[in-house]
Amino acid sequence: MRQQWLHGFLDLCLLCLLLERRDYGVGLAQRLAHTGFGDIPGGTLYPSLLRLEKQGLVQAAWEASDVGPRRKYYELTSSGATAATERAQVWREFRDTMDRIAAPARTAPAEES
Amino acid sequence: MTASQWHESFARTLVEHGVAPGEARRLADDSTEEAQAANMHPADLFGPATAYAATMARAARPAPLQSLTRTRGPVVLRLTGVTKRYRRHEVLRGVDLTLRAGEVAAVVGANGCGKSTLLDICAGATKATSGRVERSARIGYAPQQRGVAPYLTPDEHFRLFGAVHGMAARRAVATGAHLASGLGWLPRPGIVAGQLSGGTQQKLNVVLGELNRPDLILLDEPYQGFDQDSYLDLWTQVYAWRDAGAGVLVVTHLLHDLDRVDHVLELKATEDR
Numbered sequence: 576m577r578q579q580w581l582h583g584f585l586d587l588c589l590l591c592l593l594l595e596r597r598d599y600g601v602g603l604a605q606r607l608a609h610t611g612f613g614d615i616p617g618g619t620l621y622p623s624l625l626r627l628e629k630q631g632l633v634q635a636a637w638e639a640s641d642v643g644p645r646r647k648y649y650e651l652t653s654s655g656a657t658a659a660t661e662r663a664q665v666w667r668e669f670r671d672t673m674d675r676i677a678a679p680a681r682t683a684p685a686e687e688s
Numbered sequence: 689m690t691a692s693q694w695h696e697s698f699a700r701t702l703v704e705h706g707v708a709p710g711e712a713r714r715l716a717d718d719s720t721e722e723a724q725a726a727n728m729h730p731a732d733l734f735g736p737a738t739a740y741a742a743t744m745a746r747a748a749r750p751a752p753l754q755s756l757t758r759t760r761g762p763v764v765l766r767l768t769g770v771t772k773r774y775r776r777h778e779v780l781r782g783v784d785l786t787l788r789a790g791e792v793a794a795v796v797g798a799n800g801c802g803k804s805t806l807l808d809i810c811a812g813a814t815k816a817t818s819g820r821v822e823r824s825a826r827i828g829y830a831p832q833q834r835g836v837a838p839y840l841t842p843d844e845h846f847r848l849f850g851a852v853h854g855m856a857a858r859r860a861v862a863t864g865a866h867l868a869s870g871l872g873w874l875p876r877p878g879i880v881a882g883q884l885s886g887g888t889q890q891k892l893n894v895v896l897g898e899l900n901r902p903d904l905i906l907l908d909e910p911y912q913g914f915d916q917d918s919y920l921d922l923w924t925q926v927y928a929w930r931d932a933g934a935g936v937l938v939v940t941h942l943l944h945d946l947d948r949v950d951h952v953l954e955l956k957a958t959e960d961r
Binding site: 600601616617618621622623625626629637643644645646647 | 715718719721722724725726733734735739740743744746747748749
């Protein structure tokens with residue numbers, strides 16, 4: 576279920592990570608993994624990045640690296656930064672609503688002894 | 689499958705999904721370089737080449753233009769008391785509809801309730817028994833499983849239908865190819881319509897209906913035989929036409945997304961009345 580949910584929120588995750596700082600694909604995957612979302616397959620990550628690029632929210636360019644092969648770096652455009660802020664606000668409202676609805680289920684029903 | 693076979697298969701499948709060859713090549717080069725940089729086999733990084741190509745092709749499609757304020761224009765179709773009888777069998781009774789430019793109307797109802805007949809009447813292909821039909825002059829018409837000549841290629845269809853609208857042959861072919869790519873379809877040269885799958889024939893139908901940038905677009909269940917993704921693409925396309933200022937009448941029996949359409953015209957089988 577988490578994977579399905581993440582699918583719906585991956586674009587927003589990437590916008591927020593890129594708002595923090597520009598990054599390349601593997602770097603973004605590592606940051607997602609470190610924050611607790613587990614491994615994101617490349618088959619999910621790169622289409623999401625391409626979609627954001629096509630929507631004009633992200634721009635990408637290959638850059639030489641000091642330590643290894645070239646990397647394709649992604650960064651937000653100005654409309655990408657706006658979209659990140661707006662969508663994060665929508666997310667907070669959605670989360671608050673969901674929290675209210677889920678509140679009764681917060682504590683597991685007491686087991687009969 | 690070797691890495692280079694994977695990339696070849698990826699590039700080829702992208703093109704089959706309507707990505708322009710130049711862009712498909714760029715995307716394939718990118719994936720090659722990403723896989724090499726990660727020191728991984730592309731199948732391990734991206735998954736199977738064909739599945740990844742389908743996903744990337746969908747992501748690569750140009751985003752539909754977002755129109756902030758949708759403007760409703762003049763009336764492009766008005767039906768007043770339209771009735772159709774075949775001998776004593778009444779198919780349609782007293783149908784009223786007003787559709788403006790920039791609106792979408794969905795015609796729903798059970799099989800045999802006259803949906804296709806109504807569309808034919810709107811297009812002028814069938815005469816109503818009584819009532820009045822007023823519509824704009826430039827219409828696009830994509831009937832169900834008709835209107836495709838089995839021995840002509842898609843390009844020949846584009847030239848033929850373009851000629852009807854006074855378009856130059858080259859422009860008709862270029863416009864047709866562009867519209868086809870929007871539906872995730874790259875017409876291959878030399879393949880006649882009769883050899884295309886049912887779903888692709890319907891895409892050809894939809895493209896032909898849109899060739900002359902009509903004010904009124906009439907679609908008859910064009911996604912029958914489309915796969916699920918193409919079906920979603922079609923509704924995206926319907927709203928793109930609407931936002932570009934056309935009035936769109938869609939005959940459908942799937943109740944997907946009906947909350948977004950402006951008018952729902954529900955036809956009832958005449959026996960029910």
